Amino acid sequence: PVRVDGAHRQFVELLALADEGHRNMMMVGPAGCGKTTMAAALAKALNLPFGFLSLSAGVTETHLLGRVLPQADGSWQYQKSLFVKIYEEGGVFLLDEIDGADANLLVAVNAALANGILANPVTGTLHERHPDCYIVAAANTWGRGADVQYVGRNQLDASTLDRFVLSTVNVDYDTRMEKAAVQASLPEELAAALLKWVTCLRKKIAEHRLRRVASTRLVFN
Numbered sequence: 684p685v686r687v688d689g690a691h692r693q694f695v696e697l698l699a700l701a702d703e704g705h706r707n708m709m710m711v712g713p714a715g716c717g718k719t720t721m722a723a724a725l726a727k728a729l730n731l732p733f734g735f736l737s738l739s740a741g742v743t744e745t746h747l748l749g750r751v752l753p754q755a756d757g758s759w760q761y762q763k764s765l766f767v768k769i770y771e772e773g774g775v776f777l778l779d780e781i782d783g784a785d786a787n788l789l790v791a792v793n794a795a796l797a798n799g800i801l802a803n804p805v806t807g808t809l810h811e812r813h814p815d816c817y818i819v820a821a822a823n824t825w826g827r828g829a830d831v832q833y834v835g836r837n838q839l840d841a842s843t844l845d846r847f848v849l850s851t852v853n854v855d856y857d858t859r860m861e862k863a864a865v866q867a868s869l870p871e872e873l874a875a876a877l878l879k880w881v882t883c884l885r886k887k888i889a890e891h892r893l894r895r896v897a898s899t900r901l902v903f904n
Contacts (some may be wrong), residue, residue, distance in 0.1 A: 700850050706816060
């Protein structure tokens with residue numbers, strides 16, 4: 684793996700898990716803290732293609748596994764999803780917002796993560812996992828259900844959580860990266876004022892248990 688300049692300070696933890704041989708990894712952290720960016724950086728460091736899918740409640744097996752579509756000649760043809768392509772050919776795929784996914788969808792995900800074989804109910808075929816297929820899940824909670832901040836999150840089945848045992852990173856905001864970006868974009872006085880405001884805002888959110896997020900995305904915007 685190569686160094687990725689400007690990466691989140693906790694990127695080294697994710698990269699270390701890959702170096703240890705983990706192919707299923709999970710990141711847990713607040714919205715906008717850089718989880719998606721870290722997954723993309725992992726693909727860059729490993730020189731592999733990157734793909735992702737946000738697992739909202741409306742996402743079904745066809746979004747993840749592909750679908751059969753009609754052709755101009757009246758026949759039907761299977762259209763492989765990016766997830767299946769990376770599963771078979773190698774790459775880094777991010778299953779974003781996994782704690783918001785439909786429980787039935789996670790059954791298919793669990794089998795793909797555990798067995799090295801993906802049984803595709805769309806076509807009835809089996810897809811073999813490539814040795815360089817890294818599947819990274821991202822969540823705002825620890826999979827134990829909704830909390831005061833993320834009220835719409837689901838509990839994750841124990842079998843799902845077991846796929847990421849000893850390979851989970853607790854991601855927080857990278858204030859060092861935020862500071863570097865702000866100082867590179869604004870005059871010194873304005874940069875200092877912005878950073879002080881964000882620090883104070885986060886402190887107030889924590890003190891009063893507010894349902895608000897002061898994310899890295901907020902700082903950049």
